[in-house]
Amino acid sequence: MNKIKACIFDLDGVIVDTAKYHFKAWRRLANELGFDFSEEDNEKLKGVSRIESLQLILEWGGKTVEEEQIMVLAQQKNDWYLESIQQMNSDEILPGVHRFIKHLKKKQIKVVLGSASKNAEFILGRIGLLPLFDVLIDGNKTTKSKPDPEVFLKGAEAIGALPKHCIVFEDAEKGVEAALKGGFYTVGVGHHDVLEEAHIVIPSFEYIDYEEVLDALGSAAGSLK
Numbered sequence: 001m002n003k004i005k006a007c008i009f010d011l012d013g014v015i016v017d018t019a020k021y022h023f024k025a026w027r028r029l030a031n032e033l034g035f036d037f038s039e040e041d042n043e044k045l046k047g048v049s050r051i052e053s054l055q056l057i058l059e060w061g062g063k064t065v066e067e068e069q070i071m072v073l074a075q076q077k078n079d080w081y082l083e084s085i086q087q088m089n090s091d092e093i094l095p096g097v098h099r100f101i102k103h104l105k106k107k108q109i110k111v112v113l114g115s116a117s118k119n120a121e122f123i124l125g126r127i128g129l130l131p132l133f134d135v136l137i138d139g140n141k142t143t144k145s146k147p148d149p150e151v152f153l154k155g156a157e158a159i160g161a162l163p164k165h166c167i168v169f170e171d172a173e174k175g176v177e178a179a180l181k182g183g184f185y186t187v188g189v190g191h192h193d194v195l196e197e198a199h200i201v202i203p204s205f206e207y208i209d210y211e212e213v214l215d216a217l218g219s220a221a222g223s224l225k
């Protein structure tokens with residue numbers, strides 16, 4: 001296996017579980033517009049940008065709104081979302097993530113964020129992980145949504161590494177697709193049935209260490225061209 005120079009982490013669903021806060025805010029918006037949507041539907045919003053999420057939700061509710069209303073509704077949702085993440089703290093870091101990232105730092109592997117969220121820096125600050133990241137690529141620095149690989153390619157470029165020397169950790173199907181398209185070693189974090197395209201899938205970071213990930217990737221993906 002090639003020498004790995006960086007690990008690129010998605011945020012929501014990999015480092016923290018903010019999906020529940022997104023769901024609460026989107027559902028409140030949908031309810032105000034006179035319809036509801038399920039937690040199952042919410043799954044389809046993982047890794048999807050704010051505006052595209054809104055467009056999907058409006059579609060599910062059979063609503064059409066004026067173009068200028070789109071930004072107003074997205075802003076309203078974000079205000080509610082921001083309210084609920086104000087008090088986030090390090091208790092919300094998903095199990096094993098902090099240990100895993102600290103180990104990468106010791107090994108001098110670069111730690112990069114590759115997230116669709118425009119609130120990523122704020123969240124990393126709240127949970128105390130911001131100082132551990134070498135580079136942040138988030139929704140403010142990208143123009144194309146996953147499954148486009150832009151967010152991960154920009155992350156690799158920022159540290160001067162080729163995709164084949166980076167590992168991407170992703171919890172969303174579209175994120176896994178993006179990482180594979182970009183030519184990265186790809187680790188799905190979560191359920192195998194949703195993430196089966198990834199080179200390997202881990203349920204979480206709780207019982208796994210970096211060397212085990214490398215071994216598993218070496219057997220599953222070998223050397224990436």
Ligand code: B16
Nearest residue numbers: 011012046047050115116117118119
């Ligand atoms: P914001 P990720 C994504 O983050 C979320 O999974 C997705 O549900 C959200 O709509 C998107 O960020 C945009 O977030 O409204 O905070 O800009 O999984 O790519 O880290």
Ligand code: MG
Nearest residue numbers: 010012013171
């Ligand atoms: Mg995610």
